[in-house]
Amino acid sequence: MAKATLVTSGGMDSATMAYYYKSKNYSVHMVGFNYGQRHSKELDSLFKIAEQLGAQVDVIDLTHIKHLIGTSSLTSDAITVPDGHYAEETMRITVVPNRNAMMLSIATAIGVAEGAEVVATGIHAGDHFIYPDCRPAFFEPLNEAFVKGNDGHAVENFRLEAPFINKTKADIAKLGDDLGVPYELTWSCYKGGEKHCGRCGTCVERVEAFLLAEVTDPTEYEDGIEFALQEIEKKKNV
Amino acid sequence: MAKATLVTSGGMDSATMAYYYKSKNYSVHMVGFNYGQRHSKELDSLFKIAEQLGAQVDVIDLTHIKHLIGTSSLTSDAITVPDGHYAEETMRITVVPNRNAMMLSIATAIGVAEGAEVVATGIHAGDHFIYPDCRPAFFEPLNEAFVKGNDGHAVENFRLEAPFINKTKADIAKLGDDLGVPYELTWSCYKGGEKHCGRCGTCVERVEAFLLAEVTDPTEYEDGIEFALQEIEKKKNV
Numbered sequence: 401m402a403k404a405t406l407v408t409s410g411g412m413d414s415a416t417m418a419y420y421y422k423s424k425n426y427s428v429h430m431v432g433f434n435y436g437q438r439h440s441k442e443l444d445s446l447f448k449i450a451e452q453l454g455a456q457v458d459v460i461d462l463t464h465i466k467h468l469i470g471t472s473s474l475t476s477d478a479i480t481v482p483d484g485h486y487a488e489e490t491m492r493i494t495v496v497p498n499r500n501a502m503m504l505s506i507a508t509a510i511g512v513a514e515g516a517e518v519v520a521t522g523i524h525a526g527d528h529f530i531y532p533d534c535r536p537a538f539f540e541p542l543n544e545a546f547v548k549g550n551d552g553h554a555v556e557n558f559r560l561e562a563p564f565i566n567k568t569k570a571d572i573a574k575l576g577d578d579l580g581v582p583y584e585l586t587w588s589c590y591k592g593g594e595k596h597c598g599r600c601g602t603c604v605e606r607v608e609a610f611l612l613a614e615v616t617d618p619t620e621y622e623d624g625i626e627f628a629l630q631e632i633e634k635k636k637n638v
Numbered sequence: 639m640a641k642a643t644l645v646t647s648g649g650m651d652s653a654t655m656a657y658y659y660k661s662k663n664y665s666v667h668m669v670g671f672n673y674g675q676r677h678s679k680e681l682d683s684l685f686k687i688a689e690q691l692g693a694q695v696d697v698i699d700l701t702h703i704k705h706l707i708g709t710s711s712l713t714s715d716a717i718t719v720p721d722g723h724y725a726e727e728t729m730r731i732t733v734v735p736n737r738n739a740m741m742l743s744i745a746t747a748i749g750v751a752e753g754a755e756v757v758a759t760g761i762h763a764g765d766h767f768i769y770p771d772c773r774p775a776f777f778e779p780l781n782e783a784f785v786k787g788n789d790g791h792a793v794e795n796f797r798l799e800a801p802f803i804n805k806t807k808a809d810i811a812k813l814g815d816d817l818g819v820p821y822e823l824t825w826s827c828y829k830g831g832e833k834h835c836g837r838c839g840t841c842v843e844r845v846e847a848f849l850l851a852e853v854t855d856p857t858e859y860e861d862g863i864e865f866a867l868q869e870i871e872k873k874k875n876v
Contacts, residue, residue: 461702465744468696470751497750498743501787505739506703512735513708538787545780549739549771 401427404518405511407503408432410445410587412606413522413564416576418453420563421520423579428455429514431507435496436466445587452582460506469497500533501542504560508546512554519546524564524572526605536565569605570612577615584618595622604628639665642756643749645741646670648683648825650844651760651802654814656691658801659758661817666693667752669745673734674704683825690820698744707735738771739780742798746784750792757784762802762810764843774803807843808850815853822856833860842866 404426408414414430421428432446443459450457504521511519527534543560550558564572576583588606589596596603598621607628610617621628642664646652652668659666670684681697688695742759749757765772781798788796802810814821826844827834834841836859845866848855859866 458706464699465748468748468751496747497791498747498784498788501743501784502740502747505736505743509734509736509740510703510706513706532789532791533787535786538783540783541779541786542783545776545778545783546736546739548773548779549776550736551770553735553770 401425402518403427403429403511403514403516404520405429405431405507405514405516407500407507407519407521408446409522410442410447410449410585411522411602412576412581412583412586412588412609413524413569413572414446415449415581415583415586416572416579417520417522417563418449418455419576419579419581421518422453422455426518428453429510429516430455430457431503431510432457432459433462433503433506434459435462435469435499435502441587441589441592445585448585449582452585458510460503462502498533500531500538504542504546508550508560512550512558515555517555517557518559518561520561520563522564522572523562524567524569526569534565539565568612569609573609573613573615577613588619593622595620597621598623598625599627604631608632639663640756641665641667641749641752641754642758643667643669643745643752643754645738645745645757645759646684646687647760648680648685648687648823649760649840650807650814650819650821650824650826650847651762651810652684653687653819653821653824654810654817655758655760655801656687656693657814657817657819659756660691660693664756666691667748667754668693668695669741669748670695670697671700671741671744672697673700673707673737673740679825679827679830683823686823687820690823696748700740736771738769738776742780742784746788746798750788750796753793755793755795756797756799758799758801760802760810761800762805762807764807772803777803806850807847811847811851811853815851831860833858835859836861836863837865842869846870 404421406417406428408418408430409432418428418430430446430450432443434443447457500521500523504519508519523534532538539562546560547558588602590600590602591597596619606619607625642659644655644666646656646668647670656666656668668684668688670681672681685695738759738761742757746757761772770776777800784798785796826840828838828840829835834857844857845855845863
């Protein structure tokens with residue numbers, strides 16, 4: 401059975417990607433990263449999803465480089481996570497520099513060592529606007545570099561894949577619904593409270609994805625979805 | 639002063655690269671990696687060189703992924719480091735998969751966060767034969783990916799550099815001699831004894847580099863350089 405080594409969080413995209421490769425008969429290895437996120441909800445979700453799917457799972461600890469990679473609100477306790485829809489002004493401070501390259505390079509080291517045919521990431525079109533390392537202009541040369549850089553050591557048809565790079569999050573939710581992804585186990589919220597906050601950028605994006613996909617959203621939001629619906633409405637009128 | 643964030647070991651190439659960027663008036667940050675090398679001599683040397691140069695230095699700990707990235711003799715206690723000159727059969731087992739991509743991706747995260755203009759590596763032409771991640775076919779697309787992947791976050795002219803990628807180790811020794819690199823502080827040996835062994839692939843390469851460069855080799859070798867000279871002679875006759 402061919403192996404797929406996946407860069408995964410505990411979010412919707414990662415869970416859908418894991419179920420997607422399983423449905424294509426890959427043996428799935430989910431590799432999560434702790435780069436100093438302010439909460440562990442996301443990694444708890446990763447372990448639950450992996451258990452449900454019967455996938456191998458490992459978490460790579462990068463917390464010790466947190467102090468060297470700056471002041472993103474995803475990793476710094478001193479910066480407040482912004483509310484509202486993804487938008488340049490508010491979301492720029494959630495950028496961890498070179499994050500996808502770091503995660504993909506480590507996953508590739510693991511994948512090559514375990515003879516994987518594919519190393520994949522769940523980056524999608526909705527991330528292109530604010531995150532430059534979610535765009536094809538980043539991903540395509542990275543694939544070329546990693547294929548060439550492991551020539552003679554990786555399996556012959558080794559490659560990176562980003563199956564959702566041209567899909568929206570709503571497309572992903574639709575696909576996941578078909579694949580039976582247990583979205584109630586996934587975690588998106590940047591804030592890491594007891595429930596999803598319903599107000600941060602990823603919560604708004606999550607509400608919108610289920611809405612557009614016409615898939616039932618199993619998530620409990622701390623403050624309901626009123627705020628998110630207003631944000632989605634606002635975006636439509638921009 | 640422009641900043642250069644460098645992927646460095648405690649070896650000759652890294653030390654020369656650090657002195658090279660300093661000579662070009664960069665503020666130098668040396669970033670070393672502990673990926674489970676079998677000895678710490680190399681990292682001890684890194685700190686000595688950084689102190690001598692007045693460079694910032696950090697070491698990133700990747701030892702916790704050692705069990706996931708396989709069985710290289712550089713990281714596994716159970717595999718013997720081969721003696722003799724770099725050659726496909728003996729040196730293949732010293733490959734840590736995707737090593738340069740991992741180190742460069744983390745150094746780039748650090749470099750972007752600290753506003754560096756250059757992230758650089760000391761890979762050189764002598765490594766091309768056995769290490770696919772030391773070749774231009776790997777490095778050029780990686781530069782493209784990292785520049786694109788940090789668009790809008792890195793400084794405007796941010797780039798990766800590999801100043802020695804088309805130079806031999808002898809060229810490097812010559813340059814370093816001109817720059818006053820304290821080679822007596824550097825460490826090459828894969829074995830990590832009290833002195834350089836004089837027999838492993840990197841020791842033979844080190845002896846040869848000084849010889850070809852006509853630079854005095856300040857290294858004390860455990861068993862002298864007789865074995866290394868024989869290996870160098872053998873290679874000439876292949």
